[in-house]
Amino acid sequence: MSLTHIGDSDLAGFPDYESSCSVDEGAGRAIREVLDRVGDKWSLLLIATLRGDTLRFSELLKHIPGISQRMLTLTLRQLERDGLISRTAHAEVPPRVEYELTALGATLIPIARTIGDWAMENHPAIVESRERYDARR
Template sequence: MAIVIGSALPLDPYVDGCPTRRILDLIGGRWTVLIVGALDDGPLRFSALLRRIEGISQKMLTQTLKALERDGLVQRTATLQVPVRVDYELTGPGRSLVGPLRALEEWSIDHYAGVRDAQEEYSARVG
């Protein structure tokens, strides 16, 4: 279903070149799901996020946080002290993502065994 905003072209993520695809790429990314989930309880410093999200590199955390900040989903706040304190927290639009992303997180937990079994069955059948 296409949505028209003002005089802009209709927004339809199924159409090549639609700008909503970039947003879907961002919010559908593994690191975004985990960062938004980690920030659900409140602001965290970079180092706390790095500890909370096992397996994420400093580079990927930095890139994803910058993208989330650019798109208005995360707010970065620097407090002048020695050393400078930087906290990240969800904005209103970022907070509105918590429910849908938690649903994906829960779905992955609930369906992990079935997906794993299907993968093993497929591998045995196809080779």
Template structure:
């Protein structure tokens, strides 16, 4: 278990809320899962994720880098080449996330059926 720095200013003192507020958005987990196999460039991420806008991908990458889940490496070439990769923290996050993804895959139809039953019973 990693030691937490003593003098870090926390955005939110509740660790669950602080992390899930950032990582629980619509795109962060998809970006992290897309980076799991290895380093990718911006346009590769755009293609593989599919329905994310350039602005949203850029914002998501910035947040993930800010929180230490990914690294952004700029190569001094013309034109500049920028690559994104998971950090050790990013990889460690994906371990429990894979269990959640597997659970969602297993139970998605059951949840969808429950939603449909709820709607058909006229509940609001």
């Protein structure tokens, strides 16, 4: 739901309501780009997994069930490109590559934790709602 579809009564009591009612084109693009990155299937899980740790690729694969090597590689590259994680390649035999959050990436930890807590708390209600919806179909 966009801000233009929210009624006045939905936002009563929220600070800066008037200024939040319209999102200029540049801000809208910025919001979409960032949400596309951190709102995908794997990015927040990867960020949460790296909180306070430096991990190798194989360790990340073990910590994130269901992610393929290809998807992990793509997600790591995108997060590195956006400056949210850093990649350090050590000149050793065999080669060792480690990943860790940057200072910018670490700012997402409280957000990831909040979303994760919300998901765990509300998952049973969501499953129940889906079952009711599917039963009507």
